[in-house]
Amino acid sequence: MYKAVHYINQFFAGVGGEQSANISPYVVEGAVGFGKEIEKLSKNRIKISHTIICGDNYAAEHPEELKKQTLSWFQEIKPDIFIAGPAFAAGRFGLACGTLCEMVGKRLQIPCVSGMHETNPGIEIAKKTTFIIETKDSVRDLKRTLERMVMLSLKILDGQYIGGPTEEGYHPRGIRVNVRREKRGSKRAVEMLLNKLGGKNFETELPMPIFDHVPPAPALQNISESLIAAGTEGGIVPRGNPDKIEAHNASKWCMYSIEEISKLKKEDYEVAHGGYDPVPATQDPNRILPIDGLRILEKKGLFRKLLEKYFVTVGNVTAVKSAEMYGKEIASMLQNEGVNGVVMTST
Amino acid sequence: MHNKAYMSEFRLRKIDIKNVIEGTKTEIKEKNLYINIEEIKAAILEDKHISSVEIHIARPGERKRIIPVKDVLAPIAKLQGDGAVFPGCIGTPAGAISGSGTTAMLEGVGVVTCGKLVNFQEGLIDMAGPGAEYSVFSRLCNIVLVIEPITGIDKHEHERVVREAGVKAATMIGKASIGAPYYEEIKYPNETIPEIYKKYPTLPKVVYVRQVLAQGLLHDNYIYGLNVREASFPFWLKPTELFDGALVSGNCAAPCHKHTTYHHLKDPIVEDLLAEHGKRLAFLGIIAQPVRTSFSEKERNSYQVLKLALAVGAEGAIIAEDGGGNPESDLMLTTRLLERAGIHTVIVTDEYAGSDGASPGLADVTPEANAVVTNGNGNEIVVLPPMDEIIGHIEAVETITGGHSGSLQPDGSICIEIAGIMGSTNELGMENLSTKAV
Numbered sequence: 001m002y003k004a005v006h007y008i009n010q011f012f013a014g015v016g017g018e019q020s021a022n023i024s025p026y027v028v029e030g031a032v033g034f035g036k037e038i039e040k041l042s043k044n045r046i047k048i049s050h051t052i053i054c055g056d057n058y059a060a061e062h063p064e065e066l067k068k069q070t071l072s073w074f075q076e077i078k079p080d081i082f083i084a085g086p087a088f089a090a091g092r093f094g095l096a097c098g099t100l101c102e103m104v105g106k107r108l109q110i111p112c113v114s115g116m117h118e119t120n121p122g123i124e125i126a127k128k129t130t131f132i133i134e135t136k137d138s139v140r141d142l143k144r145t146l147e148r149m150v151m152l153s154l155k156i157l158d159g160q161y162i163g164g165p166t167e168e169g170y171h172p173r174g175i176r177v178n179v180r181r182e183k184r185g186s187k188r189a190v191e192m193l194l195n196k197l198g199g200k201n202f203e204t205e206l207p208m209p210i211f212d213h214v215p216p217a218p219a220l221q222n223i224s225e226s227l228i229a230a231g232t233e234g235g236i237v238p239r240g241n242p243d244k245i246e247a248h249n250a251s252k253w254c255m256y257s258i259e260e261i262s263k264l265k266k267e268d269y270e271v272a273h274g275g276y277d278p279v280p281a282t283q284d285p286n287r288i289l290p291i292d293g294l295r296i297l298e299k300k301g302l303f304r305k306l307l308e309k310y311f312v313t314v315g316n317v318t319a320v321k322s323a324e325m326y327g328k329e330i331a332s333m334l335q336n337e338g339v340n341g342v343v344m345t346s347t
Numbered sequence: 348m349h350n351k352a353y354m355s356e357f358r359l360r361k362i363d364i365k366n367v368i369e370g371t372k373t374e375i376k377e378k379n380l381y382i383n384i385e386e387i388k389a390a391i392l393e394d395k396h397i398s399s400v401e402i403h404i405a406r407p408g409e410r411k412r413i414i415p416v417k418d419v420l421a422p423i424a425k426l427q428g429d430g431a432v433f434p435g436c437i438g439t440p441a442g443a444i445s446g447s448g449t450t451a452m453l454e455g456v457g458v459v460t461c462g463k464l465v466n467f468q469e470g471l472i473d474m475a476g477p478g479a480e481y482s483v484f485s486r487l488c489n490i491v492l493v494i495e496p497i498t499g500i501d502k503h504e505h506e507r508v509v510r511e512a513g514v515k516a517a518t519m520i521g522k523a524s525i526g527a528p529y530y531e532e533i534k535y536p537n538e539t540i541p542e543i544y545k546k547y548p549t550l551p552k553v554v555y556v557r558q559v560l561a562q563g564l565l566h567d568n569y570i571y572g573l574n575v576r577e578a579s580f581p582f583w584l585k586p587t588e589l590f591d592g593a594l595v596s597g598n599c600a601a602p603c604h605k606h607t608t609y610h611h612l613k614d615p616i617v618e619d620l621l622a623e624h625g626k627r628l629a630f631l632g633i634i635a636q637p638v639r640t641s642f643s644e645k646e647r648n649s650y651q652v653l654k655l656a657l658a659v660g661a662e663g664a665i666i667a668e669d670g671g672g673n674p675e676s677d678l679m680l681t682t683r684l685l686e687r688a689g690i691h692t693v694i695v696t697d698e699y700a701g702s703d704g705a706s707p708g709l710a711d712v713t714p715e716a717n718a719v720v721t722n723g724n725g726n727e728i729v730v731l732p733p734m735d736e737i738i739g740h741i742e743a744v745e746t747i748t749g750g751h752s753g754s755l756q757p758d759g760s761i762c763i764e765i766a767g768i769m770g771s772t773n774e775l776g777m778e779n780l781s782t783k784a785v
Contacts (some may be wrong), residue, residue: 016722128705164785176704176782178723185695186615188666189720194627196718197551197663205781206719209707244752247467249726255631274467274748275672279502279564317671319701319726
């Protein structure tokens with residue numbers, strides 16, 4: 001028997017409608033509302049040990065608090081699966097399901113299943129970590145939805161093969177998997193072009209991904225008082241590459257001391273990056289990580305001090321997801337060090 | 348030869364080879380290619396930068412792993428007409444226009460350069476097992492040159508001598524085709540642009556924009572022997588020039604999507620466009636687009652591609668990427684410019700979507716890129732079982748692109764991203780790997 005945690009809003013928990021929408025999250029033992037139906041449909045192979053209930057307004061307006069309050073519950077209960085909703089087209093309920101699934105799937109690596117209508121904003125939050133069954137827009141679709149959610153949950157828990165979105169009825173997660181096609185790529189390109197030229201239907205194999213935009217930080221107000229850090233994605237590492245940063249799709253970022261170093265000597269450093277001609281930077285690593293120039297400016301008093309260590313990774317076909325994670329970790333390290341500004345070079 | 352003959356019919360003679368066997372003379376008998384290994388070795392050792400060379404034969408189905416591979420070539424020979432194959436390389440004259448007369452190509456044979464690692468961008472070829480399902484190279488009878496340089500050689504020189512040894516061997520072995528029986532002779536007309544317009548007035552006019560990486564060590568290509576870095580401006584190629592080896596790989600970019608000389612010689616987009624030429628489209632020719640590192644160079648070259656495409660009256664274009672990451676800026680900018688000029692464009696690329704497939708797979712995007720062919724996610728992780736024989740240096744697996752510290756497992760199997768497998772996500776679309784969203 002598998003252990004599950006189930007999430008529902010105050011309405012489906014029978015606590016009340018809009019007048020109760022502001023209640024904060026709480027947990028009860030056992031199944032509540034259609035949680036019981038989930039157990040039954042699974043022929044009791046899934047046991048809902050706990051149900052988390054929260055008011056729709058509270059969850060939609062305080063997503064961070066919702067996560068903070070529930071995280072320790074999940075950590076203590078250690079469920080095999082988290083089942084959220086289904087929320088159908090209910091936006092606030094969907095946001096709550098999405099917020100929790102994203103946290104549970106990503107941070108705790110516990111499988112999550114939910115159900116939502118295509119218009120529900122909760123899909124965008126959680127689709128990468130959660131199988132979200134496609135539903136109609138209202139609770140009238142409950143029976144069919146619960147059946148599909150339970151069937152998919154059991155497949156996941158049993159470690160069975162999970163088919164594609166159409167086959168299993170979930171919203172596409174945007175996960176790209178390798179497949180073999182009948183014709184080679186060049187032939188497909190020629191056919192796609194002929195269709196495009198002829199005004200016929202054609203289907204791109206790769207819809208353009210959407211990128212985050214990071215606005216540039218405002219200029220430093222008082223640079224002469226500032227602590228400045230240096231860093232690079234150009235893979236300048238101490239000779240021997242002690243932490244074995246990969247030449248491509250790096251699995252880590254590292255930090256190395258530059259205490260008492262006025263310039264990087266070529267005999268002490270090497271290039272770990274596999275995406276550019278390493279010969280010039282092997283001759284003079286300062287041209288990728290400009291410690292020599294920064295020390296001169298430090299001496300002149302342009303800024304107060306250079307942080308006595310630099311951060312480095314290899315930005316060569318590195319997955320955006322890892323890059324985002326390293327970025328956040330590096331930024332938090334710099335904040336802890338009290339750094340005011342950074343010179344970061346790219347290759 | 349009258350100079351106009353450069354635009355007369357080109358014949359590509361394909362010679363089917365079923366097996367490669369060591370012999371006393373390099374020759375073809377009954378679909379068997381016999382090679383005189385000592386003779387080839389002696390020719391390679393003429394280069395004083397090489398201290399040793401071993402030659403191995405690796406056939407499909409044999410449990411052999413070749414690593415680290417720099418380049419793969421097909422043996423070719425000029426049978427009739429002006430000029431030489433691989434013009435401008437290792438002393439062959441560049442004083443002619445390739446893609447005229449008759450050229451022979453051995454089908455089913457690869458010349459593989461291997462040996463001590465030059466840099467990260469080198470890959471592996473498995474001749475059996477799951478790794479052999481990823482590229483055409485596992486289906487060839489490979490003549491593997493394991494070339495070791497003299498000590499103290501610098502990286503650029505090391506890359507050069509290995510590249511030139513590959514060209515030399517492919518030329519020598521190609522000569523076995525002289526007088527050999529062949530199964531197919533394809534005739535390509537080499538029409539001038541006015542002739543194409545006259546013959547096919549109603550067919551859509553198509554150009555092929557082909558990125559050519561020009562960025563330094565193991566990121567270069569050579570056109571008529573010239574490093575494209577030194578000629579960094581878009582230039583025109585007639586499709587048949589590639590069949591003669593006018594473009595030689597400087598072994599650029601990650602193994603999964605590097606255009607080896609073999610890919611240049613047998614460019615599948617050229618083959619498939621020529622197959623439709625005069626039927627459903629009119630193929631005008633190739634615009635080679637050098638890809639440099641700085642944005643101003645990318646902008647300049649993208650506009651020059653637009654200029655050439657407009658000048659010849661293109662209505663449609665296929666753009667193939669070379670490498671990954673920064674070439675995507677060139678790819679998207681050029682697509683935007685062509686589409687906004689009313690030229691319908693299809694992109695051929697691959698992806699780095701992370702080993703879980705959850706990251707955006709390209710480094711740059713544009714809304715105009717609405718027709719894309721993808722050749723797979725290079726970050727997919729595979730475990731390849733041990734082989735009976737290693738040709739080359741297995742420890743390189745922990746350093747090459749796609750490998751990591753710990754790739755080599757105690758039982759001899761290896762855990763790598765398919766980025767490390769030669770040609771697995773080839774961006775000319777030579778394979779049938781692709782991705783779908785789930």
